[in-house]
Amino acid sequence: MDLDVVDVAAPVRASRVRPGLHVHVATPEQLSGATGQPVRVVSAADACVLTAAASGFEAGVVAMDAALHRRLVTRDALTAAGALPGSRYGIGTVRHAIAASDSRCESPGETLTRLVLVAAGLTVRSQVSLDDEDGFIGRVDLLVGDRVVVEFDGAVKYDGLDGKRELMAEKRREERLRDAGYRVVRVTWADLSHPERLVRRVLGQLAA
Secondary structure, three states: OOOEEEEEEEOOOOOOOEEOOOEHHHOOHHHHHOOOOOOOOHHHHHHHHHHHHHHOOHHHHHHHHHHHHOOOOOOHHHHOOOOHHHHHEEEEEEEEHHHHHOOOOHHHHHHHHHHOOOHOOOOEEEEEEEEEEEEEEEEEEEEEEEOOEEEOOOOOOOOOOHHHHHHHHHHHHHHHHOOEEEEEEEEEEHHHHHHHHHHHHHHHHOOO
16 A cells, blocks of 8 residues: 555545545545544445555455454445445455455465465465374464465564574474474565565475
8 A cells, every 4th residue: 555645535526636645435424433533434344445446456455354353344344335435446356355355364464475375376274273193283374275384474573582482482383383294384575575486485385
């Protein structure tokens, strides 16, 4: 999303775009439900739908995944919001984003990684719990097929004593995954800049 542009919903007849400002069409009813808010705001479902309509599929799915995961919206609410006047010029994108959304994804990085892999025709599941003969190993970000684990690494720091403990626990978890027959692919923000390379890495592990 272009964060230099402020998005405003207003009871206007047509959307208007000016330098630094995008005014979206909204009904008065949409702007009257901001109970307890210091300013009038649209609902989370409306905001997700307008994000998809204005900023595209990926931005829309990231917003929808986050809102669904935090239980701010339901899929039915997103579908209903798709009837908004402001989304009619992007209704195809909105419907595509709703269909692709996943309430189990826990971060934008996970969402974008999932979208890259699904676009490549791979079967991907989010937040899958895995076990070995000793019991529960943990929940992995993404499982591709039956045996390839994909973990998204955000800006995690391992400084200090707690950080070292976290790093050791993460290494032990990965060792257990590998010993149980899983292949592990770690993904960073930089990898998402080259999705074709990421897909090749995952395909290589699937082949192995």
